[in-house]
Amino acid sequence: MAVSRTARKGVALDATSADTKTRILDAAELLFMEHGFEATSLRQLTAAAGVNLAAVNYHFGSKEELFQAVLTRRLDPMNQERIERLERIERDAAGKPLSCEKVLFAMLIPALRLARDERRGGKNFLRLLGRAYADPAPFIRSFLSAQYAQMIARYKEAFLQALPHLSRQELTWRLHFVMGALSYTLAGTDALKLFAQVGAADNDELLLQRLAPFLVAGLKAPPMGDTRKLELVSGD
Amino acid sequence: MAVSRTARKGVALDATSADTKTRILDAAELLFMEHGFEATSLRQLTAAAGVNLAAVNYHFGSKEELFQAVLTRRLDPMNQERIERLERIERDAAGKPLSCEKVLFAMLIPALRLARDERRGGKNFLRLLGRAYADPAPFIRSFLSAQYAQMIARYKEAFLQALPHLSRQELTWRLHFVMGALSYTLAGTDALKLFAQVGAADNDELLLQRLAPFLVAGLKAPPMGDTRKLELVSGD
DNA sequence: GTCTATACCACGATAGAC
């Protein structure tokens, strides 16, 4: 909470002379991204940051709390931007029904902007985030759900307005699918190679051009009539 | 590879009297699902299985190879069924163009069938699988990509035929999104609570009814024209 | 307050006795 660095005003700090907390955060972001949370040891992490082993426990309390600090540093501003963009299109609409595309883009663009900003962790951070979504550790899941609760609630109302043919429950599922496709893609790089041959996702605009038509069409699709019967058991 | 159990023919084996390898596999499937790979210790795993600590290393070589064995036990039959279903609809089509829905269902149904079969691990296993997809550990990623390479290649050809408006590259991306939404959903339970309030995914047919319209519409959507310009940088 | 050195217990893995 409190600023812990001794005041050295006016001095430009590079990566190795930054204060201890920031050095730890930067090293942790990189290593957690490369090897995952469990597989990154505090010993290699503190060595990479050039600080003492005990510094993590002193400044953050535990390895888990360090992980949460790594996430909030980037996530809070990103979700803030998402909410601001949503508020702007709601204001511009001035009571008229919202466009599904615009709402979706307001949600996707801050994530892509974060991905292109190397000063804010760039792709590394988003891959870390995509992995965190699927992590089984309960402390990560509950932390993320708390971080996202407000933002998701706002967007759900907006989508509900833009997609009046969907019930609240149906929309909840679809937003779930959207988040799945998004986080799986952002965690990317290796996952992409599952399907071979595609060049690296070097251009984020290109990624958005691929993702948007898929998601918009999926969101707009009419729900399946409950009259249709599925044949799950036809195998034998 | 070789069968390592001493021959005790004709004896019905329950969960606690099954042979050591099976006891370890069952306990591992449950614990890896609940806590993830790294967070599950061999000590608690062997205690739950009622075997000695060193038995895992003796029978499987390492914790990593045990994990792979847990996955193949369920995955090989599931992907086999996927391929058989695809071959059947190809045969039934008799040269006529394939339906996108049918190809997609041939891919989804074996996964759902696995989820309802408690004798094959039920939901537990699919949640484990969904998590494995997003795991950063390289040995898991390379293992899964090898397991899936054949099956995915077959389905890509089928979808390419069912969706002639998509280029090969565009389709690769969309299958990537499909797998993202699917694995994220199957990993579910906790992730669902991100969006609150939805009842447990107790009915898999219901899940398929929600998922299918979303995915089919996304797959069928026309690609975004390259004439449209995206405004990624309109924030400031 | 900030940082360091160090001790502690649990972990995965393995060698060798049985």
Add this chain to the structure above:
DNA sequence: GTCTATCGTGGTATAGAC
């Protein structure tokens, strides 16, 4: 095939230096 003893390394807690 199974077990015990042991090794190197992991996260964490703390006492004391600056």
